[in-house]
Amino acid sequence: PDCAARQAKYATAIKDQTSGQILQWLYVPAPKQAFWHEAAYNRDYRYILAGGAAGPGKSRWLREQLYLFARQVPGFHALLLRRTHKDLDQSHLRFMPFEVKQRGGEWRATDRIATFPHPNAPDAVIRTGHMEDDQAIQNYLSAEYDVIAPDELVTFGRDVMLELFTRARTTNPKFSALRGIPADDYDGALILSASNPGGKGGLWVKDFFIDHQPDTDEFPAYNPSHWAFLEARLRDNPYLKVAGYTQQLSNLAIQRKKQLLDGDWSVYEGQFFSEFSERLHVRDIGPINPHWKHFCSLDWGFNSPGVCL
Numbered sequence: 001p002d003c004a005a006r007q008a009k010y011a012t013a014i015k016d017q018t019s020g021q022i023l024q025w026l027y028v029p030a031p032k033q034a035f036w037h038e039a040a041y042n043r044d045y046r047y048i049l050a051g052g053a054a055g056p057g058k059s060r061w062l063r064e065q066l067y068l069f070a071r072q073v074p075g076f077h078a079l080l081l082r083r084t085h086k087d088l089d090q091s092h093l094r095f096m097p098f099e100v101k102q103r104g105g106e107w108r109a110t111d112r113i114a115t116f117p118h119p120n121a122p123d124a125v126i127r128t129g130h131m132e133d134d135q136a137i138q139n140y141l142s143a144e145y146d147v148i149a150p151d152e153l154v155t156f157g158r159d160v161m162l163e164l165f166t167r168a169r170t171t172n173p174k175f176s177a178l179r180g181i182p183a184d185d186y187d188g189a190l191i192l193s194a195s196n197p198g199g200k201g202g203l204w205v206k207d208f209f210i211d212h213q214p215d216t217d218e219f220p221a222y223n224p225s226h227w228a229f230l231e232a233r234l235r236d237n238p239y240l241k242v243a244g245y246t247q248q249l250s251n252l253a254i255q256r257k258k259q260l261l262d263g264d265w266s267v268y269e270g271q272f273f274s275e276f277s278e279r280l281h282v283r284d285i286g287p288i289n290p291h292w293k294h295f296c297s298l299d300w301g302f303n304s305p306g307v308c309l
Helices: 002-009 032-039 057-074 085-090 092-102 135-138 158-165 173-179 202-209 242-250 254-260
Strands: 012-015 022-027 046-052 077-082 106-108 111-118 122-132 146-152 191-197 229-234
Touching: 002 032, 012 057, 032 046, 032 057, 032 229, 046 057, 046 111, 046 135, 046 202, 057 077, 057 092, 057 111, 057 173, 057 191, 077 085, 077 158, 085 092, 092 106, 092 111, 092 122, 122 135, 135 158, 146 158, 202 229, 242 254
Parallel strands: 046 191, 046 229, 077 122, 077 146, 146 191
Antiparallel strands: 012 022, 106 111, 111 122
């Protein structure tokens, strides 16, 4: 019952204007998607990544959360990004014109912008864009956004994304009331992202969102409590024919299979030991005595498995 109530809280439906009776469900989040929606309203989180295996509905959740904000907050301003124009066309833009209209908004095809009206208040706006090259960031630096939502975050470079993240700031009192923390001088602006492992940005995404261990000399102001990783597994999508999709992903090369099927963030481009897995090969043995001496012994094992202790 609790799970159903959480799903219903973030569901979207068309209702009869007179009776309030539900005529059609437009979106009912899966249980894991409902958990991700809850996280978007958590005031402690300023950077959120729903990441892991392919198929649990990360991109759909990303769009639906932006729709929820746009319908709640007059004057809301969001930026939804994919790495290339082609990626954008083949993913979000396939669905947004229809979805926006269903939810009472207007899709402006020429500008690739969704607007949602609010009586006697400014429209809410969701812009879509791409970054074919790192210079494309100049298209977005002159504005500020309540939410910046890069989809497939690993396809973006670290420095260009961190600079773009600085444009997530808001002067919208409604959005600040929804998410802000005045005592911390936090206005409520949010980075909302989704991604599979891999890609050229896989390592920096892992450092910031998953391990919470970016270089402290380079990023001394980094606060791990502001960065949330929401794991996504294939089984989290009850609408997906998991067996058939699993079979498709099992035919991929070993590294890509680990990324898309297992959601393994320890696998990255250029990795020498493709069989390495943090879940299998890493154990937390507790605190290390700082007075212990450390040494390494290596046997290359040309005729049998090599070992390093």
